[in-house]
Amino acid sequence: MxxxxxxxxxxxxxxxxxxxxxxxxxxxxxxxxxxxxxxxxxxxxxxxxxxxxxxxxxxxxxxxxxxxxxxxxxxxxxxxxxxxxxxxxxxxxxxxxxxxxxxxxxxxxxxxxxxxxxxxxxxxxxxxxxxxxxxxxxxxxxxxxxxxxxxxxxxxxxxxxxxxxxxxxxxxxxxxxxxxxxxxxxxxxxxxxxxxxxxxxxxxxxxxxxxxxxxxxxxxxxxxxxxxxxxxxxxxxxxxxxxxxxxxxxxxxxGGKSPILVFDDADLEGAANGLIAGNFGASGQSCVAGSRGFVQRSVFEDLANLIEAKSKGINVGDPLVADTHVGPLCTGAQIHRIVETLDQARAQGASIRFGGTPLDRPGNFMAPTLVECATPETETLKVEMFGPVMSILPFDTEEEAIALANDTPYGLGSGVFTQNLARAHRVSDRLRAGICWINTYRAISPIAPFGxxxxxxxxxxxxxxxxxxxxxxxxxxxxxxxxxxxxxxxxx
Structure with a gap:
């Protein structure tokens, strides 16, 4: 023994x-x-x-x-x-x-x-x-x-x-x-x-x-x-x-409820990877999780479909295995909190594009989840869940995107996906967050301040x-x- x-x-x-x-x-x-x-x-x-x-x-x-x-x-x-x-x-x-x-x-x-x-x-x-x-x-x-x-x-x-x-x-x-x-x-x-x-x-x-x-x-x-x-x-x-x-x-x-803004001129492949990194990386157990995704309406459905397609290849399982992408959550309490929050989101009109349930196996495993939100008040856009849950909401204009991003008491991380350099500077300057990643997400360095x-x-x-x-x-x-x-x- x-x-x-x-x-x-x-x-x-x-x-x-x-x-x-x-x-x-x-x-x-x-x-x-x-x-x-x-x-x-x-x-x-x-x-x-x-x-x-x-x-x-x-x-x-x-x-x-x-x-x-x-x-x-x-x-x-x-x-x-x-x-x-x-x-x-x-x-x-x-x-x-x-x-x-x-x-x-x-x-x-x-x-x-x-x-x-x-x-x-x-x-x-x-x-x-x-x-x-x-x-x-x-x-x-x-x-x-x-x-x-x-x-x-x-x-x-x-x-x-x-x-x-x-x-x-x-x-x-x-x-x-x-x-x-x-x-x-x-x-x-x-x-x-x-x-x-x-x-x-x-x-x-x-x-x-x-x-x-x-x-x-x-x-x-x-x-x-x-x-x-x-x-x-x-x-x-x-x-x-x-x-x-x-x-x-x-x-x-x-903690945080960090926004990721995706504009219609963004490289959608990179944006999808950024949203996946910001939400499913570390099983979503990150203070800078980009769990509030705001996507310009003209590319909203294309991006949601791309995220869904990519997520089919996500391996959930043993964290010691090299090809595992998403491991367990640290505590069972996190699972309960996520399930309750998703139930509230559904009651508010949100739809679950995929995932949404714990996995039926030993350990604290939650399926990677994509929530399509009906309103900015959807619970999954408000509550830090510390799990692999991505919430997305469409926007129409740059001003609307900035207002949605800043509509939170938090202000830790943020992300912007756009090929327009002027927009990248303009939007990042106005985001109320200590960190802003442009066309990338969840990067760190000892040289870069964090807070x-x-x-x-x-x-x-x-x-x-x-x-x-x-x-x-x-x-x-x-x-x-x-x-x-x-x-x-x-x-x-």
Missing amino acids: TTKPHYQLFIDGTWSEGADGQTMATVNPATGEDWATFACAAPEDIDRAVAAARRALGEPGWRDLNQTKRGKLLFRLADLIEQNAEALGRIETADSGKLLAETASQTAYVADYYRYYAGLADKIEGAVLPIDKADMHVFTRRDPIGVVAAVVPWNAQMFLTATKLGPALAAGCSVVLKASEQAPAPMIELARLIDKAGFPPGVVSVVTGDAENCAIPLTRHPDVDRIAFTGGPDAARHVVRNSAESFAVTTLEL GFGQSGYGREAGVEAILDYTRTKTTWISTSDAPMANPFVMR
């Missing part, structure tokens, strides 16, 4: 069970069976992890490590991640149900995020200010912001961790990483590589557990200086409230500006005069 893996907490450079001895099982979404167990953090464990992070900031092993050497540690971590990408990908697939083809390749690519920030580590610069006082020399420097609480969901977790951990460590911060209790195993395996790379104890701790005993104590902890959160808007509201007492700097990368507006959150991850968010500017004034300080009761 095969023994199931058991994962412990990684706190202050050591492995341990939770203080209250609680454990949880993690389910393989492709089989519906428990495949591993993990230790759950208690509030005492969070106190211990944050205390270790605070201590690490002041100890010579991290405090006195110059920026270039911090970068070398990140380069070492990147190499280890790349070398172990296949193994990490298999663990992530077993834990979340994502395709191995994507988890392994994405993990290998994630190494470049760490390399990107490794290269930036010794390029965090201050400035000498041209101050308006002749007897003063004034300069700025950027210091690490302090202890970071990084909260990461189960989907795209290697990527979403890299966008937080990379800049935080390059800036000299310490990090308590909270992995999702839905699928924490990859993050705990990552902790082994962080330890192997040589980061001092306490610089990175990895914990997991439920909201009450883990997430809430971490995000309201008085010694946390910055919170980097990825998740849903409801949880984010709690995070913001939790940070109110400590005034921790907070960035939120939340949204409205209920999709605030702040940006990746790119040069992200590393500055993990620093605080300190201004130093030096008097160059030999004369004593003048009247102490008058501000200079």
Whole structure:
């Protein structure tokens, strides 16, 4: 009989069970069976992890490590991640149900995020200010912001961790990483590589557990200086409230209902592939899923038929098999939510072009689904379902398309398919979204900032500006005069 893996907490450079001895099982979404167990953090464990992070900031092993050497540690971590990408990908697939083809390749690519920030580590610069006082020399420097609480969901977790951990460590911060209790195993395996790379104890701790005993104590902890959160808007509201007492700097990368606009001059083959990528890629479990498709009326039927024809070749099945296109959803709750939302859409006059039902097999499998919507108020155009459901609605004019795209409280991703360069610029400028893909979709890079507006959150991850968010500017004034300080009761 095969023994199931058991994962412990990684706190202050050591492995341990939770203080209250609680454990949880993690389910393989492709089989519906428990495949591993993990230790759950208690509030005492969070106190211990944050205390270790605070201590690490002041100890010579991290405090006195110059920026270039911090970068070398990140380069070492990147190499280890790349070398172990296949193994990490298999663990992530077993834990979340994502395709191995994507988890392994994405993990290998994630190494470049760490390399990107490794290269930036010794390029965090201050400035000498041209101050308006002749007897003063004034300069700025950027210091690490302090202890970071990084909260990461189960989907795209290697990527979403890299966008937080990379800049935080390059800036000299310490990090308590909270992995999702839905699928924490990859993050705990990552902790082994962080330890192997040589980061001092306490610089990175990895914990997991439920909201009450883990997430809430971490995000309201008085010694946390910055919170980097990825998740849903409801949880984010709690995070913001939790940070109110400590005034921790907070960035939120939340969900979305991203629009994809297809104009009548678009390459329909490319547009169909873009809509399929934006909706069925990662089984639709993506915060940038392009689940609101708006198609110019004159090509609406042609495009819908093309998507339907292409979708007949989609293989739904075992995420470990190379030719599988759509795997299971991470949780059974997602299936129920999708079914209920589709029922509401039908009641609103929508028609299901194909799919629309869970698959009758073990695991959390949902058939790729195309919904032809009757009105902009159709429920599938409003609700983030986190599953392989594409909704399309016709439009007539460019102005109408932009209005439909912006009619949402979210603002994360967007897509435009057109061969008209002027239109591409004109429309993308007016879309209320943090990302706009033109004639492509779901592309990422460590060089490109990522984030949204409205209920999709605030702040940006990746790119040069992200590393500055993990620093605080300190201004130093030096008097160059030999004369004593003048009247102490008058501000200079």
